Amino acid sequence: MLKFARYVRAANVDDALEVLRFRKGAQVMGGGIWMRLSDRTYPCVIDLSDCGLNTIEETDEEFRIGAYVTLRDLEVDGRLNAATGNVLATAVHDIVGVQMRQLATVGGSVFGRFGFSDVICALLALDAEVELAEAGRIPLAQFVDMPYELDILTHVIVRKHDYRASYQCLRKAATDFATINACAAYWDGAWHVAVGSRPAKARLLTGDALGVASAKPTADELAHAIEAVRGLKYSSNLWGSERYRRHLAGVLAARAIVDAAPYTSPEAADAARAVCAGEEAIA
Ligand SMILES: Cc1cc2nc3c(=O)[nH]c(=O)nc-3n(C[C@H](O)[C@H](O)[C@H](O)COP(=O)(O)OP(=O)(O)OC[C@H]3O[C@@H](n4cnc5c(N)ncnc54)[C@H](O)[C@@H]3O)c2cc1C
Incomplete structure (x- = not known):
């Protein structure tokens, strides 16, 4: 108790x-x-209930999400979700149930830095920072790897861009922890792919490490991305083996990119989908 x-x-x-x-x-x-x-x-x-941290504020440059904003608030905020390809709503939608999402906070979810976190995986692909009372603003990708210090997370900041984004995740049963999750976002002329539930903390791949330069990735670029994602470290636990996770991570990352990519040519979209479809069975 x-x-x-x-x-x-x-x-x-x-x-x-x-x-x-x-x-x-x-x-x-x-x-x-x-x-x-x-x-x-x-x-x-x-x-921290009296500290005014339970709102999502929007400015011209960013969204400031207070630490006491609940996962349910995150899920239903129309402005934030419309601006970020709906990835936050999709990411939290299957976390247990509405009653729990009305209690669990963004601050607890991000400060906890849980490897399975759907919230961190989705935020990591966006241009996100955390604001700490003592340490100030830090990019989320850096914060995820920092040791647990005595500090208070007051806000999560999502900078505004013209996001194209998609969140994908596999749960063995509805509302269970994710076996693997992936989020792809195109912003500022580059793709950002986060993979979580490895089961270690989520990792972000971008630039040369990801190998996808075009806004509308070719089949070759998608194959590179799959290889890069599978090159991350995975391990086994009750939710899946290392081999299963590695395979699925490639599939989900490619699906997220294809889902988010603003394809205008049906041929390019078909070629990209074929790469994802060819990855269906475990090699
Ligand atoms: C059964 C169950 C299933 C879950 N499934 C999922 C899932 O599928 N996907 C997912 O992403 N999450 C899942 N979660 C995690 C959940 O969504 C929350 O992330 C988690 O409960 C933490 O949020 P909280 O507000 O309850 O934090 P708390 O439990 O209150 O705190 C968690 C930790 O963070 C610290 N903390 C909290 N707020 C702050 C702050 N502002 N500044 C500094 N430190 C702080 C606390 O001291 C504590 O160490 C699950 C949780 C449970 C219990």
């Missing part, structure tokens, strides 16, 4: 940071969905 020895409802982020720094064992609580899985007494939890 989850217990708290002390509960602090901070009036603002500075007060919360002070408690986090000076009260031994203090932890920020998001929706508490992950924390409640443990059977322990936390010395002190900090509630």
